[in-house]
Each structure stands twice: as structure tokens, then as C-alpha cells.
Amino acid sequence: MKKAIKIVTIGGGSSYTPELIEGFIKRFEELPIKEIWLVDIEEGKEKLEIVGAMAQRMWDATPYEVKIHTTLNRQEALIDADFVTTQFRVGLLEARIKDERIPSVHGMLGQETNGAGGILKAFRTIPVIKHIIEDMKIYCPDAWLINFTNPSGIITEAVIKSFGWQKCIGLCNVPEISMMKEPEILGKKRAELTFRFAGLNHFHWHKIFDDEGTELTGKMISNINTKNNGTPANIYSAKFSLEMLKSMNLIPCGYHRYYYNAKEMLKHALEEFAEGGTRAEQMFEVESTLFALYKNPDLCTKPDQLEKRGGAYYSNAACDCISAIYNDKKLHMVVSTQNKGAIPCLDPKSIVEVSSIISASGAEPIAWGEMRSAERGWLQLMKAMEECTIQSAITGDYGMALEAFALNPLIESGEEAKAVLDELLVAHEKYLPQFRDKIIELKRMGIASKDSVVMDLMTNGR
Amino acid sequence: MKKAIKIVTIGGGSSYTPELIEGFIKRFEELPIKEIWLVDIEEGKEKLEIVGAMAQRMWDATPYEVKIHTTLNRQEALIDADFVTTQFRVGLLEARIKDERIPSVHGMLGQETNGAGGILKAFRTIPVIKHIIEDMKIYCPDAWLINFTNPSGIITEAVIKSFGWQKCIGLCNVPEISMMKEPEILGKKRAELTFRFAGLNHFHWHKIFDDEGTELTGKMISNINTKNNGTPANIYSAKFSLEMLKSMNLIPCGYHRYYYNAKEMLKHALEEFAEGGTRAEQMFEVESTLFALYKNPDLCTKPDQLEKRGGAYYSNAACDCISAIYNDKKLHMVVSTQNKGAIPCLDPKSIVEVSSIISASGAEPIAWGEMRSAERGWLQLMKAMEECTIQSAITGDYGMALEAFALNPLIESGEEAKAVLDELLVAHEKYLPQFRDKIIELKRMGIASKDSVVMDLMTNGR
Amino acid sequence: MKKAIKIVTIGGGSSYTPELIEGFIKRFEELPIKEIWLVDIEEGKEKLEIVGAMAQRMWDATPYEVKIHTTLNRQEALIDADFVTTQFRVGLLEARIKDERIPSVHGMLGQETNGAGGILKAFRTIPVIKHIIEDMKIYCPDAWLINFTNPSGIITEAVIKSFGWQKCIGLCNVPEISMMKEPEILGKKRAELTFRFAGLNHFHWHKIFDDEGTELTGKMISNINTKNNGTPANIYSAKFSLEMLKSMNLIPCGYHRYYYNAKEMLKHALEEFAEGGTRAEQMFEVESTLFALYKNPDLCTKPDQLEKRGGAYYSNAACDCISAIYNDKKLHMVVSTQNKGAIPCLDPKSIVEVSSIISASGAEPIAWGEMRSAERGWLQLMKAMEECTIQSAITGDYGMALEAFALNPLIESGEEAKAVLDELLVAHEKYLPQFRDKIIELKRMGIASKDSVVMDLMTNGR
């Protein structure tokens, strides 16, 4: 009989945690957990304790004996872990605010995982994930790392390809939501449909077939502008060009709007920013509300307000993935994993987000085959941009960071792009040890940290 | 509700047919067949009638209403077919005898699907399969072609890549038998194990994992020389080098002995030939016995003697594959299908034999990822040899045929190899229209058809 | 002894022709031409006659007997040609004006060979070059096609890959000018330096080495913003980021500014447009001046004013290339030719612009080797965009045209990009037979041809 499971969640003080706990509770019969360690950092200690207590109450309200541990000592937590999940945010919500504000102020897209914001998020996260892997090699060399931390594909590539930890799967809720919403639009049950995804995290396409092998991709495309097939709530629903999609015969993901409708998306984002500030700032309020609820010692179920938090169904993805590994389920999931040739125009060693079979051996991608010219070009561009981001994040190569910015289709290249990079580096100084020398140089040149501005705004804006 | 199924079997007069019929009968509840058309050629008419009557009796003994049709008119049979299965042998058993005898006389391996014999079998079969595809494009453009005809991988590549028929799956019983035998050797149930195969038809390797993700490949290798893991009865069991297999950490297929133990295999084959003639000749007797049985109007179940015929479990593969398509099963099977990147060192358009998911959309390979140097080299060599074979089979390019011979590791290159090719071309003249000019030239040069010799032998030898 | 040479120049009525003639005159001793056929279309007849007479006078002023023929009958001209050069512009300067004006009006870059303008130029040119190749297959199957017509790389790819004419070399003066200017900047003679280029037409990088193998790339980068290394006069000299270039250690071409300094380049282009209209309109005046000069029956040498015309040294490239082929020179030139693996991240069959050896067998690229991530991504993106352009140009697939627009980094994707495409299609209706149905549909939807506006402007503006 298999042993009971030890879960470790890095960034355990997140407001998401109750969602994750609920997911584990629902699956306890197939996924016999014995202990969950919530790990966080000093700055997040208070939240960690609130969430930890809430999580323990949730379990205590069930028939299952599961112990929640909270700790700031990651190494202690990792000892003999079976599954490590990551949902931390380096620099907390404040960092996201800067990622979104600074480009916006310059008239560029300020977005959490795409464009300049996504690159900087990777710059902050990669040094931290490197340390986590170093710890895992010592304390839990057989554990699976289930990565939620964004930009999920880039982080997963750094973990597997740069830091050599093979047992890692990157997750995202975007494909899952499509597979939940589209059957209804097509008048089918989910079980009757076969979904096949390929691409990169937040940059994938999919196809749909019914149980007679008939392709329904075109039918879904016809509905894509009128029926919500799961575009995350935070993405403005600019209309796709149906003529283009029909020529492609692929269903894009919601994030593709940034690339296929760049003008509308930027215009809308800047308007929104002018009106209400960044998405991240709006999150503050949601977060405050949630933590206020979590403090209630009588609350022992996930509050409805968490749904609004974004990232819904993340716990489905995480818990399903962990259970598929534990129970050798051969489950179809769309995850970030090593390409292995599934998308032949990318390096077999690259990380891609692709329809995979999840079993006790991890994720095995289903071979997608050759892409048409356009999608091939997009993927190769985006993967190159990701590679520059990772290399720069590891080495602190500033010229390479500029290359990542120039390649990124959501950043208009040139001097202003450089200015955005410089301000972001200075603003995130604390979390960017690899760029220390460059940041000192920038500060000497008078590049102001926008910290004070941002912090003021946050203080006042909440 | 899905419509009832029409099956067409090309080469329906084969002694295999009752096995196939039995497979369909067993699966009728999930695979509601309404009619089966057995197609054969004039020379096979008598056998066709015997087998057809036998097949009808088998159905009549069940509660199901299925009509067997026998015909020499392929086009009539193909109209609106749902599944077409091929099990024909161009030139009948006599041609196989020549494929096996002529190389053997020259001290080379005479084998049905490997070496010179396999190449010539492809030369005879490819022009015929081309016509079948032309007919299918007209009479049943939506049908699936389930190919059994050997060399199965080469024929499937010709069908999909050269003749442009995408809905084709090539089958072989070799992987199926391994998956039946190995669980017992490992002390496991089949359902507890995950098998992953990759390579080419009759040239693949596999790995095994248990339901905790632990790899059992090494354990199976340790047993490979002492316990039969499904090597076809017709292959001599030379001992693999365990040191080599352990370095590879891959389980070879039975046919790999021809490549890894070339000296022993050739020696044994020539001894066997010296004693009892070719394998093909031994088949004659089995065939006679079977048809004698089939003539018995009281027989309405598959006779036990058919098991000896070789090709056991072929019908499992065929019927399971058809049912997986019909019922959208997402079944793991090992089939010849388009690579699509699953084996990155081969062209995404090449046909490979690989662990796949069989659904209503056909076969989707599971990405295997990069091969080590040695296996990569072997596959690239064998695929090149297959490509030369196909190109030569289509164009009649004699120099290219010599290249296929030179590349083939089971043919010692040089003048004697050329002599073998020349004799085989002349011997199979009737079935090689593409080489007509060359054959005329060879005959003028005095290359004797070994027909008379072979036929004498067959007449006397039986 | 080799036979005397017949040259055919398609678009012979161009104001460039005297430059080309001068190039041939200078090289007559090594390149013994006997006749030059200048071919043009009905609309260009007047210019053709003026240029033809001028060209004959140029030869008559030399000791060489060379006959200039002018004709509107391309097929007659092509008979037994040795070299065919193309310098035609489908739709004349008026079409270029539309290519540049229409995007500019929408706030996008209006440029002859990059962005929307370059794609439309390909759309107009590819159907014409197809017909030229069809004629060449009949009338001069052994001739070399030396292509000047822009977008030179895309046209060369269509000629070689889509239309199957292998004996084609695409030329551009951009690399040639760099190799002329940079030695001086580096304080070296050209013969002391080795230049190595790789990339695509108008999108290549290069490296420089001295005669001891020391790389001077970094030194040239240090000078790139202060000394003109040959950026075409029509490209605004935005400052490159030296930090990025030093990280790359590659010297970009002048056109890279559109990609590395997108914001500044667009801003400048729109300002220029607001002030003085398009570049193409400015050309009208230059052209008028030139033809006025050419009419002078006493003029028998290339007038100085032609230098301003742009495209200087084009004739160097063309005549050097022809001579290198004729004389089997093994000359290093940078040309558009089949990749053959020289840039491993692109298809061996793709056309690239790369350092090559020009001999009697044509162009052989020097293998460049693997690119770093960023440059690999850029090239793969741009090649995909080129492929979509060519496929759309051949088939008239409108969705594919939208994909080319979306991929193109100089076009901000979205509804306005579509509007630009639509207006351009309607404006160029006469030259876009492949898009006829779509154009009719667009016109029905009220998309106005901007023809009248443009023509008015041209009439008034000159």
C-alpha cells in the first residue's frame, strides 16, 4: 500500500490556500494526505498564520486527520516531502503593482505575465526557485514540484532545463477553464469531446474533436467572439478576426488577444489604468476582504468571495495533477512539461504547454506534429524571448534583458523600452541580486526608484 | 446513434481470416458490424470461397446477424466501407519462398520482413497498395485503412507519405505479445504496468514502469535471456548481451537479435535452411491442414491449429484498434503511425511504431523524446533504408535498390548482394512492373529465374 | 572559349538602367556581352525607349560592340538568354506611393520593403515573377536569374522554393555598402578584413575579422552610432543600444532599426510623412529629372544625379555576381540563396541572405552555425512571416494575409491592421488577381479604393 502523503506549499500564506485545501479535502479518498506544510517568508508571517489556522479548521470540519504546519523554515518543511507546490509571489502584491504601473505610465502594456511585467516577474522569481531546487535536492530528492508560480512556463523551463530538476510540472488554469466552458457552447458533454492543446504557457492553441472524430474547431471559432469560452476575467475581450482564425483552424487562448489585437488591448489597458489603476491595485481590496474573512474563527469552508480572486480552478488543476501522479491515472491534462518532440519546431528539451498524459511517471506530451508557418513563427519567437529572459535572469546580463524586451511583441522596442526596463530594475532592486551592479549604475545615473510613488499610491489607493 | 459497420478485408482468402472473424464476434456488443466483405484475387478464389463459407458459419453460430460477402471485385467491395483491413500477400506463399530461399542459397539471411526478403516484399506490395488507395479515394474516402500486410511499417509509410492517405494505421502483433507476456515475468498484472514503445516496425525498443512510476526496464532485461517475453516463434533466441542492454536501458524487440547477434542468427538460419528449407515452405503444410479443416461444413469455430500459424493475436490488435476508433476509446496501443515529432531524430512525417493513443481521430503518438546516440543511429539508418526501398519500389530505380541493399545491415554488401537482388527481381518478375526494363535486361544477361527450381522444390518438398 | 553573353533586363525602362550599363561597360574585358535586351510593359514604353537610346549611346561611346534591344515582348527577349536581371516594379512608383501612404495615414510605418508595404509589394510581384519563370522554362532553361526586385529575399524564395527555378540569386546593395564603408571606420583596407553575414534580406547581421583572425565586431559596434557604416540614406539613423549590441556581438543592418528602435523609427516616419509625404512621392521628382537628362542625345555617360536615386552600388552587386558566375571566380558575396543548412535554425530549403561563394555553379553559402536565442527567434519569426506572405500571395488566402500582418513586428495587430490590409488590397486591385474575390467583397462592403486620393496627390504633388 502506498504511504500517506506529505504536501509542502511554498507561499502558503497566499489567499489561494483555502481553495487548494478544499481541493485536497474533496479528493481525500483517493489522495490520502497526512500533513500539509505551509511555508512563507518573514514579511508574510501574519498572513501565513491566519491562513494556516483557517486551513486547519477546514480539515477539522472533515472526518480526515490532516495536520497543517506553518513555518518560515523552508528546509525543515521540505524534509521527505512527496509533493511541493509553489504559489509564492516574490515581492508580494507590491511588486506586481510596479510591474503593471511602470510600463503603463510609459504607455505600454502593464500586465502580470505578459510583456515587461512578465519578464520582470521571471527575473525576481528565478533566483528564488533556484534556491528552492537546491533545498529539494537535499531534503526531498524524490518529490514532485508542482509549479503554479507565474510566468509558469518560464519558471518550469528554468527548473527543468537550467536547474536540472526533472520531476516538475507547471500548471495553469487557462486550458482547464476552456475545457469546462466549451462543451456547453458546442452542445456537448465534456466526456464526448477530445481536446488537444499545444503551445506555450499563456500562448497556446487547441483543437476539439467529437467522439466520432469530427473536428469541431471551426464551430468553436464561430462562437469565440460571442460566447465566453473561458477567457480569464482580467483579459479584455477584444474581438478576434474570424477570418484569420478560420484560416488557422486553431482556437487561440484568451491571452492571444494581446498578440492578435495588440492595438485594442493596449488602448483598453491604458484606459483602464487611467481610470482605476492597475489590476494589482484592485487585488489589494479583494485580498483585504479575504483575510478579514479568514480571521473569523468560525469560518471553516472556503468563502464565496475567493472565486472573484482570479485563478479559479487552479486547485482543480493542482489536485487533479497530484492525484493523477499518485494514482497513476493516465489522465489527460494540459501542463507545462518537456517538449520531447511533441512540437517539432521547438527544441525537444524546451518546456511547452501541451496536452499530456499524467501518470505515476509524470507528464508525457502527446505529439502534436508540425505547425503551420504562422504558429511555428510565433512559438519560436516566444520561446526565444523566454530563453533570453531565463538566461538574463540567471546571469544578470543586461544586454540580454534588452534583447528579451526587443523580442517581446508587447513591448515597443527603443529608448522608452529601455527606460521601462531601467525603472523596473531599480524599483525591484531588493529582489534582483543578479542585476546588482547594473542597478547601482542606473541609480548613479539618476534613474529613480518609483518605489515611493508606488507605495504612496498603494497606501492612499487602498 | 452510430451506424452499423462495414468491414472490407483485402486478402480475405487468407487462413488468418477465421481469427479475425473470431475477434469481431467477441467484440460485437461494442462493435456492431453489419457486413464483412472478403476480397481476393483470381488465384485465391478457391481459398476465398472456403474461408468465406467458414466465416459465415462462424457468424451464423452466434446470435448476431452479420453477412459475409466474398468477391474478386475490389471496387465493388470498397463502396462505403468503414474499415478496410489488408492481409494480402502479393505472389502468395510462393513469393515468400523465393524471398527466403534465394538469399539463403547465397549464404545470406532469408527472412520474410528483414533483409533482402523484406525489401522485395515491399517492392511487390507497394504497387498493389497504391491501387488500393486509388480505389479507396473513389469508393470509400472516409474509411480507415488498418494495414497488416508486411513489411507493415514500410507499407504504412508508402500509404500515408507517398500516396497521401492519412487515415491509415499499421499493426503488428509483436508489441502486443510483449505486453501480454512481460507482466507475468515481472510478477505484476498488466494493468499495473505502463509500457512505452518507440522505434520502427520490427525494430523498436520499450520501457516499463510500475504504478508508482518506478522503472522496471532493468529488471525485465535481467530476465530477457531466460524467460520468453514474446519473441515470435520463428525467431531463433540468440542471447542478448546483457551488458549492452543494461547500458542502453531499453528492452529490444525479438527482431533486434538479427542486428545485435547477426553472426549467430545467420548461422542458425543457414543451418535451419540446410535442414528443412525455408520457413515459408514449412507454412505450406500448416496452410493445407487449415484449409482442409475449413472445408468441414460442421466447423463453425476457429480451429486450435490456427494458433500454430504464427501471427497469433493479430486479430486482437486489429479488432482492438477498430473498436478504439469506433468507440473513441483513447486506448494505448503500439502502432505504425506518423511520427509527428514523437521520435525527434526522425522526420515528423515519417512512419514510426510507437506507443499511441487510439481514438475516433486515429492514432496519436506519445512523445518519446530524444534517443541516445546508438539507438538514434540505428533508427536513422533503418529509416533511410526504408525510404530507399519505397522510392525504388515506386520508381523502379535499380541503383536505389542497390543502395537499400547496401544500407541494410542484414545484407553483406558487394557483388553477391547484387546477384541476390538480380535473381530476386527476375524471380518476382510478374509482380514487379516498375522494374520491367531492368528485369528484361537481367534476363538477357542470363540471370535465371529461380522459379523452376523453387516451384520444383515446392512441389516435391511438400 | 566561352560564348559571348546575352543579358535580358526585365523592367529595363527603369532609371537605374544606365547604372547597370555602366557596370557592364567597366567589366567588358572580363564579361564579353554581345547584346542586352531591355524589356518593359506598355505603361513603361516611353521610358523604355528613352533609357534604351541612352544605353545604346553609352555603349557606342566605348570601343565595344554591344547592341541594346528594347521590347515589350518578354518571350522574344528571353530566347537563349544567359542572364536575366529583374528590376521591375509592379504598379510603378504609384503603387509604392500607396504602399507607403495607406499605412502612414493609419499611424503605421509606411515603408517600401518592410511592414505592410513590403507584404503588399510581394503580393503584387509574385504573380508576375511566376509568369517570368514559366517563360524562362521555355525560352532560356539554362539562364541565371539575378533578382533585384524587392522584397528581394521573398521574391527569391518564391522563385526557388515555390516555382522551382534553382538558378536564381537575389541581390541587395546593403551588405555591399557595409563592406565598402566599414574598413575605413576600422582603419583597415577592405582586403585585410573578412566579413561574414547571415540572416534574411534587409534583416541580417555580420561579423568582421582582421587578417590575423582577430574579431573586430565589437570595435565596429562601438562606432555604429557615430559613423555611417552604410545605412541606406532613406533609413532614419536612430541610435542602437550599444549594450544590447555588445551582448549580441553582431553588427545589425540598417533596417534592424525598425525592429530594435521601433518607437523612434515610427515617430520619425510619421513626422516625415506629415511634412513631406512618402519617400515614394519624393522619388517622382528625382525620376523626372533623370528622364529629362536621359533624353539629351548628347549624354552618353551616367549622370551624377543618379547617385541620389538610392540603390547606389546595385550595379556593382549585379555585375560582380554575373562576372563571378561567368568567370567561376569563387568570389565572396552576400546574396539571397538557398540556406542548405548555413543557418541551422531555418529550413535548409529556405532562402537566406548569407556570405556565399559565387562560382560557375552559382552561390554556395558559408555555414554560419547556430544562432543565439534572440537572433534565432527573430529569424524564425521573420521567415514565418515571409512564408505566410508567399503562401497568401500564391493562393489569395486572406486569413493567411492577416496572419502575415499579425506576425510582422512593424504592424500593430488588430482591427486597424485589418483596415490597412483591406484598403491596400482595394487600392492595388489591378495587380492582385489572386485576391479578386476578396477585393470584390471588400468593395461591396464599402472599402474605398484610395486610388483617387493617391492619384490626386501625385498629380498635384509633383
Place this chain on the structure above:
Amino acid sequence: MKKAIKIVTIGGGSSYTPELIEGFIKRFEELPIKEIWLVDIEEGKEKLEIVGAMAQRMWDATPYEVKIHTTLNRQEALIDADFVTTQFRVGLLEARIKDERIPSVHGMLGQETNGAGGILKAFRTIPVIKHIIEDMKIYCPDAWLINFTNPSGIITEAVIKSFGWQKCIGLCNVPEISMMKEPEILGKKRAELTFRFAGLNHFHWHKIFDDEGTELTGKMISNINTKNNGTPANIYSAKFSLEMLKSMNLIPCGYHRYYYNAKEMLKHALEEFAEGGTRAEQMFEVESTLFALYKNPDLCTKPDQLEKRGGAYYSNAACDCISAIYNDKKLHMVVSTQNKGAIPCLDPKSIVEVSSIISASGAEPIAWGEMRSAERGWLQLMKAMEECTIQSAITGDYGMALEAFALNPLIESGEEAKAVLDELLVAHEKYLPQFRDKIIELKRMGIASKDSVVMDLMTNGR
């Protein structure tokens, strides 16, 4: 002005050295050498002194002041070297005798650079070249390594790819001799012809064009069996199949006979062995004669008998290559260098033997483009075999050595192949530290070192 050159020759005591010295003397005006260090090992000390004195006399008979140093201290010699040439043979001629005898005794091909002998030569040489590279990194980090040591391609791949020394070029006289002999056969001068080679060392093909771009490959093929185009004297001239070569339209190298005429070549080799022992044994006599001559204090020019030694024109290749680098000649040579995409079916990082341009920056391959199926398959197989050889040579992985043997087309796989490997390992024990544990195991199992037998034979046989 460039500084005068320091040459270091590892294995300087070889009887080849006077040929190399002659080559340097002839080119002194373009290649101003100041000192040549001949390095050898203790066992070769006597020969080294003889050859060193001879070499100094050769220079002293010229007007040039060049100092010959002989030393057993490699590190001292390497200090500030400009060019290091390697011509050492690990284990001396005795080792070659074993490489050739042991397979022959088992009825397999015993050949210096192909088959089992070539693999074992690599096993012995790679650990030594590794140490040389380690020394060069310290004592002459800017030097070029010009490698003659066989198997030249494999050693060059180990140097560049495994040990990271980029400034290495591998040389062989086989292409050079073809380019010397074939012009005469074709009735042309060498300067009128363009040769293009691609493949691997001792496994390449070439094409020929005249100065009008006409291909003469087919004409050369027609003559290949009747006129000697430079097949090394030690290779038996079995007749190629002209039909196969014409289909290929490529001129094979002499060594291809082992692969295309395996049966004849093996038969002949075994006959020769039965009659006169191995090639290596025959070399003993030649060597003795040469050293007797070299001892003559009056001899100061290369004796004619050296021509018979084999390896003629090696010094041409070496001295031309060094001069082309020193003088930035852009010379066409066929060398082993990094692929960089020139042969697209092989890894850009692999070492190939290919037409290259030799300049101050080293070797740049000319892109060959895609291979046809057969040649692609051969190259991929051979490269995989080379990779297994190198990996096994570095790690001592015995299973991998068996894989190299199984892949090698000149070794019939199976138990006897293993026996040959085992005997060779034991026989070369002294030079195979990486296989020490396996060799101890083999000796315990009673695998006899054939040393005594071989040494007896050598003692008596000379």
C-alpha cells in the same frame, strides 16, 4: 608585421617528420618559422633523436635559420606555441599490429582506422589527447591544433566537442590525393575544377564541376573502376557498382569500398592476412629502413623511400593548412571541422569532413545542403557509432563500447564481436586506463592478452 612561428609536433619521432620538415622548408618564404619542437615519449626517445638530428640537417642545408628542439617534456615544448601538430600513435606500431591481428584472427576486418581497430585506436588516443588539451589550455591558449592522429575525425570531435578546444582542425590526405589525381583522369587542370566534399573522415563523397558550372561527377564515376583516383595504396580496389554510384551521383572515397563491397573487401583482407600478416607488420620493415637512412649524417633531404611509407602528401595538407591560417588565404581545403549546419542531417556541433575555407579564423565549412536518404542514413549511422566510441573512450562504459561495435557495419555483431572487443581491451591494457576495472574482470575470466603472441610474431616476423 606578424611574428615568426613556433611549431610543436607531438609524436615528433615519427618517420613522417622529414616529410613535414620538407613541407615547411618549401613554404618558408610565406611561413617564417623560427623553431620546431619535436616531442615524444620515453619509448620513442631514440627515434626522436635520430629524426631530430635529421630534421636539423635538413634546415641547415637551406638558407633559413630554424632551430629544431627535441624533448620528452611536452609542457616545456608547448609554451607559447603557435601551431601544434599531432602525429603520435599511442602504443606505437605494436598497438596497430594488435588492432589489425586480433579481428583478423576472428575472421573480421583488421584495419587501422575502420572497424574494431579504429574504435580501439580511438580508445587509446582520446585519454592522451585530453591531456594534451589540458596542457595547451595552460601553456599555449591561443595555439592552433592541427590533428593528424587517426581516427582523425573522431579525435577532432573529442578535442572540439568533448574537451572544448575550438581552435582545432583535423587533416587527412585522402581528399587531397583525389583532387590531385582526378583532374588528369578528366583531362582538366586542377585549377579548372571545383571540388566539393562532404561526409566524415574516411567516409565522404564528393562532386566535381568544371569552370562553366557543368557537373563532371558522372564522368568521374564512369572512370572510377578503371583509373586510380587516389585510393590509398593500402585499400584493395574492389569494383564499385557503377549503377549504384550513378543513382547516387556522388564520388565515394576509397574507404567506402569497405561499406559498399563488404564481402570482397573482407575476403581480400583475410587472404592478405593469411599470406603476409597485417599491414602494420609490413610497416616495421619500412620503418627500419627509414631510420637506418635517417642515421646517415650526410643525409639532409627527405629520402625517396619515405614515399612508400603511406601518408604521402600529408605534409602538403598540414603545411598548406598552417599557411592558410597564418596568411589568411581563404584557401579551399577538405578538413574535419565543426559542421555548423553544412550537413543539415547531422548536429551543427558534430565534426564533419567537408569542403571548407581556411583563413586566419580557421575553417569555415561550405554548406552542402540536404543529403539523399541513403547518404543521410550512412552518415547518421557512422556519426552515432563515433559518438558511442567517444563516450565510451571517455567514460570507460563497456556496454557503450559494445554498442559502438554493434553499430559499426564492419563488425558482424554477436558473441564473436564481443570476444574481439574483450581481447583487444586486454591486449591494450596499458593504454586503456578508463577500462581498467573491466580489463581486470576480463583477465579474471581468463581472456588472454594476445600480447605475447603478437610480440613473438613481431620479433620473428620482421
